[in-house]
Amino acid sequence: MPLSITKAIHLSESCQVKSNKTGRVDTADLKFFAENYLCGNIQQKIPGDFDGNGKVDFVDLNRLTNYWLSPCVGPVWCQGVDLNKSGRVDFVDFALFAENWLKQN
Ligand SMILES: [Ca+2]
Numbered sequence: 001m002p003l004s005i006t007k008a009i010h011l012s013e014s015c016q017v018k019s020n021k022t023g024r025v026d027t028a029d030l031k032f033f034a035e036n037y038l039c040g041n042i043q044q045k046i047p048g049d050f051d052g053n054g055k056v057d058f059v060d061l062n063r064l065t066n067y068w069l070s071p072c073v074g075p076v077w078c079q080g081v082d083l084n085k086s087g088r089v090d091f092v093d094f095a096l097f098a099e100n101w102l103k104q105n
C-alpha cells in the first residue's frame with residue numbers, strides 16, 4: 001500500500017524536515033521523503049545514541065539540540081530524542097542523554 005499523504009506529512013513533522021511547500025507534492029518533496037524514510041526506527045542500544053552508530057557523542061547532541069523543546073508524537077518521538085516519550089524534548093531527556101555521554105558499545 002502506498003504511503004498516504006497524511007502519513008508522509010506526519011513523518012515529515014516528526015522528523016522536523018519540511019517540504020518545499022509549493023502547494024503540491026512533486027519530485028522535490030521526494031528528496032526529503034527519501035532522506036527521512038524510516039527515520040526514528042533506529043534501535044538505540046545505548047539511550048541517547050540517536051543515530052545508532054554505537055556511541056553517544058556530539059552528533060547525537062546535535063540532534064537533541066535540533067529538537068530542543070519540540071513537541072513529539074509516537075511512534076517516531078522526534079527521531080528517538082524524546083527518550084521518555086513525554087511528548088516534548090526537555091531537561092528530562094537531556095538528563096537521560098547525559099547519563100550515557102561518550103558511552104560506546
Ligand atoms: Ca551516536
Ligand SMILES: [Ca+2]
Pocket residue numbers: 082083084085086087088089090092093
Ligand atoms: Ca521527553
